[in-house]
Amino acid sequence: MRTGAKQTERGSGGKTASSDAVCVVRGLVKTYPAARARRGAPQGPAIRASDGIDLDVLRGEIFGLLGPNGAGKSTLVRQLTGLLKPEQGSVDLLGHDLVRHPDRASRLVGYLGQESTALDELTVALAAETTGRLRGLDARRARAERDAVLDELGLAPIAGRAIKKLSGGQRRLACVAAALVGERPMLVLDEPTTGMDPIARRAVWSAIDRRRAESGTTVLLVTHNVIEAETVLDRVAVMDNGRVIACDTPSGLKALVAGDVRVDLVWRDQPPLDVPEVAALQDAARAAGRRWTLRLAPEEARAVIAAVTGGPAFAALDDFTLTTPSLEDVYLALGGRTQGTDGLVKA
């Protein structure tokens, strides 16, 4: 077992803003008050959902926010979109002080929140068109943008249906369409692909990528889908407990675990813990159903594969793979809930 308290903070998280930064966050603090206790029960603690966040998002980049449930991602983006006021700290978006002037955010940001209730009563087409009109497009332009985005996201066949009567994935896709109408210099999308099938997800990623390529749009993206996000993100901030615990390019983050390989062992049924070589791996393995995942130095991985394929454990083994680490491994390695926030803990 090895540990290393290494975190990358290239181009972000430092106190000095880059001249290319369109969004500069410094010292952001937001605390939710403790919930009122039921009679006789002790009051729960207040929750510091943003705990001193520094962040620079650069012009034209697709910037991802990753982190476990409750890490503070939505709280952060709601402060970046003027919907929530921090107790301390500053948010500068394209030269506008959003803590003092939260009303200016709507002119600068196309925001997709986690909830869609405001658009639910409208049809897919009307939601997109109305959003365009609210963002200042004239009627002809709003209709043209509506048609283009519905085609782009494959929504034309259900354009006339009410959003509230759609399936979860369709509803989410309709909300993404509305968020993309009426050009804004920055898009803030909170888990845009939740509930979508692979084709819809791919359409969303390419629509986002296209806006960056064609219009230089800056995109801040909250997502749990690290494997897909890896292909579109320029940089990623990993959050935990209201803090940014790492920030770099996907490849820079992957370099944190680059010396390792990932071993996946899938057991036919229960792992054969009576085999000493298998029992010795139990503490280091991340178990999910019949699958054990281990991150190991290459020579350790070779020894594990030899042990489970050559000895008595082989009869219990259904499948095994040996791969280089992905961004998901970095995310899990840094996700402080399970392994500590003070850096990488290698299995």
Ligand SMILES: Nc1ncnc2c1ncn2[C@@H]1O[C@H](COP(=O)(O)OP(=O)(O)OP(=O)(O)O)[C@@H](O)[C@H]1O
């Ligand atoms: N309105 C609220 N009142 C009190 N606590 C809240 C409120 N909204 C969020 N929290 C708490 O603040 C913390 C951060 O929540 P937040 O929604 O920002 O996390 P998240 O990273 O977006 O999570 P998820 O991935 O589940 O969407 C959590 O502990 C959450 O329970």
